[in-house]
Amino acid sequence: METVSNDYRKYLDPSIISKLNSLELRARFVVEGFMVGLHKSPYHGFSLEFTEHRPYMQGDSIRDIDWKAYGKTDKYFIKQYEEETNLKSYILLDTSKSMSYASGKNISKLDYGITLAAGLAYLMNKQQDAVGLTLYSEGIDKYFAPKTSKAYLQEMLKALAAISPANKTNTAYSLNSIAEKIKRKGLVVIISDFFDDINSILKALKHFRYQKNEVIVFQILDPLEKSFAFGSDAVFKDLESEEEMTTQPYQIQKAYHDALEIFLGKIKTECLNTKIDYNLIETSMPFDKALFSYIQKRSKLL
Numbered sequence: 359m360e361t362v363s364n365d366y367r368k369y370l371d372p373s374i375i376s377k378l379n380s381l382e383l384r385a386r387f388v389v390e391g392f393m394v395g396l397h398k399s400p401y402h403g404f405s406l407e408f409t410e411h412r413p414y415m416q417g418d419s420i421r422d423i424d425w426k427a428y429g430k431t432d433k434y435f436i437k438q439y440e441e442e443t444n445l446k447s448y449i450l451l452d453t454s455k456s457m458s459y460a461s462g463k464n465i466s467k468l469d470y471g472i473t474l475a476a477g478l479a480y481l482m483n484k485q486q487d488a489v490g491l492t493l494y495s496e497g498i499d500k501y502f503a504p505k506t507s508k509a510y511l512q513e514m515l516k517a518l519a520a521i522s523p524a525n526k527t528n529t530a531y532s533l534n535s536i537a538e539k540i541k542r543k544g545l546v547v548i549i550s551d552f553f554d555d556i557n558s559i560l561k562a563l564k565h566f567r568y569q570k571n572e573v574i575v576f577q578i579l580d581p582l583e584k585s586f587a588f589g590s591d592a593v594f595k596d597l598e599s600e601e602e603m604t605t606q607p608y609q610i611q612k613a614y615h616d617a618l619e620i621f622l623g624k625i626k627t628e629c630l631n632t633k634i635d636y637n638l639i640e641t642s643m644p645f646d647k648a649l650f651s652y653i654q655k656r657s658k659l660l
Contacts, residue, residue: 370395370644375473376465381519382512384473385480392477392649445487445659446504446544448571450536451475451518454495454527456553460641461582470641471549471578472518474648478547481649483511485656488544493517494532495524501539530558537565545659547652549576551583552625560628573634574655576648577625581640584618 368374369391378384414423414434427435451471460466475491482489483506490504491514502514529550540546546566552559566573622638629636637651 367391367395367644370646372465372470372473372641372643372645373463375645376469381472381476381515382480385476385515388473388477388645388649389481389484392481392646395646445482445656446542447478447482447487447489448492448504448536448540448544448546449475449478449489450492450494450533450546450548450550451521452495452527452529452548452550452552453493453499453521453524454529454553455523455525456527456551457578458523459580459583461580464580464582464641467551467578467580467641468521468523470639471576472521474576474578474639474645475549476515476518477645477649478652479511479514481652483508489514491517492536493521494529494536496526496528497532498535498539499524501536503539504544527554529554530562533559533562534565537562537569540566540569540571543570544572545656546571546573547576548573549578551578556621556624560625563629563634564632567632567634572655572659574652575625575629575634575636576651577622577636577638579638579640581642584640 369387375384375388378387414436418436422436424435427433453468457468457471458466460469479489479491486506488504488506489511491500491502492498493500500517502510502517529552533548548563563573563575626636626638635651635655637648639648
C-alpha cells in the first residue's frame with residue numbers, strides 16, 4: 359500500500375490529492391501527510407500524540423508525569439485519560455452553488471471543502487473524538503450528530519462524496535438551525551465562502567458562541583476571486599441566479615478589491631472580537647494550514 363513517508367508535501371497539495379477517486383483515501387493521505395509534517399518546520403514541537411498529553415501545571419500530581427515523554431522532549435507532560443480528551447466536534451460544510459466555482463487548474467471551493475471536511479473528520483475520529491457533519495445550503499440538507507465509531511465515519515465520508523451543489527443558499531438561517539440542534543457545547547468548524555448577507559451571517563456565528571461553543575471558521579476562496587486578474591473582456595455569471603454581465607475587468611478591479619477588502623475585513627474583525635478563530639483559505643493552498651489551525655485550537659481545549 360502506498361504510504362506518505364516520503365515526499366509527504368504532495369499529499370497536502372489540492373491539485374494532486376483531488377486526483378484520487380476515493381474520498382477516504384484522500385482523507386487518510388492528507389492526515390498522514392500532515393502528521394509527517396508536524397515533525398518538520400514550521401511545525402516542529404507538536405507531538406503526534408497531542409490528544410494524549412497536556413503540559414504539566416502547578417498542582418498536578420508528580421505521579422501522573424509521563425517520564426518517557428520527558429526523556430524525549432525534556433519537558434513535563436501529564437498523560438490524560440480518554441474521558442479527559444474526548445470532545446464533541448461539529449463540521450459544517452456549505453454546499454451552495456457559489457462553492458462550485460473554480461478557476462484555471464484550481465479545484466473548486468466545494469471540492470476543497472469536501473476534502474478538508476473529510477480530512478478533519480478522519481483526524482478527529484483518529485483522536486477518538488466524537489465528530490459530526492452537517493451539509494447545508496438553503497437549510498440543513500444532511501445532519502450527522504457527533505459519534506466516535508469508525509463505521510459512522512464511513513457514512514459521513516459517503517455523504518461528502520455524494521454531494522452535488524445546491525442552487526441557492528441561506529447561510530444565516532442554516533447556521534441558526536444547526537446551532538439549535540447542538541445540545542452539548544463543543545467545537546464547531548464552519549467551511550464556506552460566506553457569499554451571503556454578511557450581517558446575518560455574523561449574527562448566526564455569534565449564536566454558536568452564545569451557547570459556549572468554540573468556533574473555527576474556514577473561509578474558502580478561489581485565488582482569482584482574490585486577485586480579480588481576469589482577461590481584457592469577461593462574462594461574469596452568478597452561479598445561483600444565473601444572471602450574466604459582460605465587462606472589462608480592469609474598469610471595476612479597484613472597486614472590486616475595495617469591496618472585497620471591506621467584506622473580508624468585517625468577517626475577520628467580528629470573528630476576532632467574538633473569539634472565533636478565522637482562517638482565510640485559498641483553494642491553491644496545501645491542506646496543512648487548515649489542519650494545523652484545528653490542532654492549535656484543539657490543544658487549547660484540553
